[in-house]
Amino acid sequence: MTSTPALVINTSNAPIVKSAIERRAVGSKDVRVAIAYSGICHSDVHQARSEWGSDIFPMVPGHEIVGHVVEVGSGVTKFKVGQAVGVGVFVNSCRECDACKSNLESYCEKGPVGAYNGHDYNGEVQYGGYSKEIVTDEHFVVSIADGVDLAECAPLLCAGITVYSPLKHWKAGPGKKVAILGMGGLGHLAVKFAVAMGAEVTVLGHSLSKKADALAFGATDYRSTSDEQTFVDLAKKFDFILNTTSADIPVDGLLSLIKFDGALVFVGLPVESQSFNVFGLTGQRRSISGSQVGGQMEVQEMLDFAAEHKIGASIELLDATDPATIDQAWNRVVNADVRYRFVIDASTI
Ligand SMILES: [Zn+2]
Ligand SMILES: [Zn+2]
Numbered sequence: 001m002t003s004t005p006a007l008v009i010n011t012s013n014a015p016i017v018k019s020a021i022e023r024r025a026v027g028s029k030d031v032r033v034a035i036a037y038s039g040i041c042h043s044d045v046h047q048a049r050s051e052w053g054s055d056i057f058p059m060v061p062g063h064e065i066v067g068h069v070v071e072v073g074s075g076v077t078k079f080k081v082g083q084a085v086g087v088g089v090f091v092n093s094c095r096e097c098d099a100c101k102s103n104l105e106s107y108c109e110k111g112p113v114g115a116y117n118g119h120d121y122n123g124e125v126q127y128g129g130y131s132k133e134i135v136t137d138e139h140f141v142v143s144i145a146d147g148v149d150l151a152e153c154a155p156l157l158c159a160g161i162t163v164y165s166p167l168k169h170w171k172a173g174p175g176k177k178v179a180i181l182g183m184g185g186l187g188h189l190a191v192k193f194a195v196a197m198g199a200e201v202t203v204l205g206h207s208l209s210k211k212a213d214a215l216a217f218g219a220t221d222y223r224s225t226s227d228e229q230t231f232v233d234l235a236k237k238f239d240f241i242l243n244t245t246s247a248d249i250p251v252d253g254l255l256s257l258i259k260f261d262g263a264l265v266f267v268g269l270p271v272e273s274q275s276f277n278v279f280g281l282t283g284q285r286r287s288i289s290g291s292q293v294g295g296q297m298e299v300q301e302m303l304d305f306a307a308e309h310k311i312g313a314s315i316e317l318l319d320a321t322d323p324a325t326i327d328q329a330w331n332r333v334v335n336a337d338v339r340y341r342f343v344i345d346a347s348t349i
Contacts, residue, residue, distance in 0.1 A: 001023065001025055002022070002023050002133070004021060004023055004131050004133040005019075005020055005131065005349050006018075006021045006127065006130060006132070007060065007130035007131070007323055007344075007349055008058045008059070008060055009058065009060075010058045011058075012049060012055060012057065013049050015323070015327055016130075016323040017323055018320075018323055018349070021058075023133055023134065024124065024135050025135075026071050026135055027073050027137075028073040028074045028075035028076075029073055029075050029138055029139070030072075030073045030076070030135050031072055031079050031085070031135070031136055031138050032070050032134075032135050033067045033068065033070065033085055033133065033134050033136065033141070034067050034068050034069075034133055035065055035066070035131060035132055035133060035134060035346040036067040036068065036150050036151075036346055036347070037067070037150055037151045037153075037343050037344065037346055038062040038065050038128075038130050038131075038343070038344045039062070039064025039157065039158065039313070039315075039341055039342070039343050040062075040064075040318075040326070040341070040343070040344065041061075041062075041063060041155075041158050041159065042333055042334075043158075044061035044130075044330070045330045045334060047116075048061055051271075056119075059116060059117055059127075060116055060127035060129075060130050060131055061116055061117070061128050061129075062128035062131070063114065063116060063129060063157065063158050064088065064156075064157040064158045065086060065128070065134060066086045066144060066150045066151075066153050066154045067085065067150075068082060068084055068085070069081050069082060069083045069085055072138075073138075076138045079138055079141060083143060084146070084148070085141050085144060086142045086143075086153065086154075086157045087129070087134055087157065088142070088157035088158055088299055089106070089157070089161075090106055090112040090113060090115065090293070091113050091114070091120075091126060091136050091140045092112065092120050092121065092137060093105035093108035093110070094108050094109070097109035102295075103295045103296065104295040105139075105295045105296055106294060106295050107292075113126060114126060116128030130349065131349060132349055140296060142296065142300045143303070144303060144307070148306075151317055151343050151345070152314075153306070153312055154313070154343050155185065155189070155343065156189070156302065156306055156311075156313065157299070158293060159186050159313065160189050160311075161293045161294050162267050162292060163187075163242065164189075164193050164294065164302040165291055165294035165298055166265050166267060167190065168298070169291065170239070170240045170242075170263055170265060171239075172194045172199040173198045173199055174198040176240075177199070177200045177237055177259075178194045178238060178240060178241075178242065179201075179202045179203070179234075179240075179241040180194065180202070180203050180219075180241075180242050180244060181204045181225075181241055181243040181249065181254065182204075182243065182244040182245030182268065183203050183205055183210045183214055183244075183340075184244065184245070184336055185313070185333075185338070185340050185341045186267060187203070187245075188213070188340040189311070189340075190242055190244055191214060191217040191219050192217050192218065193302075193305075193311060195217065195218030195219065196309040200220055201220060202220065202222070202223065202234070202237075203219045203221070203223075204222075204225050204230070205222065205224060205225065206225050207224055208224050210222070210339075213314075213339065225250065231253050231257065235256055235257060236256070236260075238262060239258075239259055239262050240258065240265055241257065241258060241262075241265065242265050242267060243264065243265065243268050245270075246268040246269050247268075248272055248274065249274065251264070251275065251288070252277050255276065255280035255281065255286055255288075256280065258284065258286050259284070260284045260285060261285050261286070262286055262287075263286065263287040263288070264287070264288050264289070265288075265291055266288075266289070267290070267291055267292065313341045313343075314340045314341070315341050316329075316338055316339070316341075318342055318343065318348075319345055319348045320344050320345065320346075321348045329342045
């Protein structure tokens with residue numbers, strides 16, 4: 001075991017404090033990573049404030065982790081000391097179920113092990129990326145190409161793969177018209193990835209306040225869902241709509257914007273149940289679906305694609321010297337007051 005400094009939440013809703021946690025000794029398949037940057041995901045706030053239930057305290061959040069390899073176990077084949085790497089939302093899976101065998105570890109039937117606020121199958125409590133070091137099985141470590149800005153890369157490990165995976169699955173590309181609903185941490189990356197894939201991208205926001213940014217990211221149109229005319233002008237226009245918001249949405253109105261055989265895909269997580277009129281599906285054989293982060297092979301593919309197309313998150317870098325700064329950033333995340341993702345400089349932890 002080794003001790004490493006971390007930002008810790010000791011009980012539900014407690015302020016973030018500086019402390020230390022133990023990381024396991026490096027096993028034969030493990031990689032020890034010196035963390036450079038850790039992104040802040042809205043799910044960090046939900047879990048530290050016990051908004052999703054069954055939380056484990058003390059908690060060290062963070063599942064958007066980038067840094068450099070400082071030690072490898074004797075059986076590690078993919079990584080060497082000094083290499084830039086990432087660790088994302090999951091750090092273990094059963095490796096035996098159909099999902100795991102299909103490189104879809106994030107959909108493991110036994111339940112994948114989260115980077116924090118969970119237990120590994122042997123009972124080990126998992127602590128996340130708001131710390132200076134992490135020890136992870138190499139299967140759940142991904143490599144980052146030379147020259148990539150690591151701070152801007154960090155949010156790709158959760159937000160990036162959360163949107164990349166459905167964009168690939170629903171075949172965003174040349175000739176496809178895609179709408180991104182909401183342009184926050186997830187949505188702004190969805191716009192960048194969908195544009196790089198060659199799709200024609202429209203952003204649907206509840207106001208027009210982010211229009212200039214969306215157009216700068218490569219979107220060709222930006223419409224307000226508060227404007228009735230939007231639903232007239234864009235009727236049956238899109239191959240699919242990716243909903244990146246966690247708010248209640250006008251499902252029937254959005255379905256009316258989707259072409260024959262198209263889909264409304266949820267990656268944002270509204271707390272309340274969403275309802276819809278089934279006629280909105282049957283008349284045009286539309287689907288409503290959901291998606292989450294991809295498996296490890298796809299996380300690597302996403303990082304390589306991002307490096308090739310120079311895609312990083314638009315970020316605000318945080319100094320954690322005073323940990324209250326992170327609490328304040330969380331409040332801004334809750335208020336959607338960040339363009340577009342916070343990243344903690346781990347050297348200040
Ligand atoms: Zn996340
Ligand atoms: Zn499995």
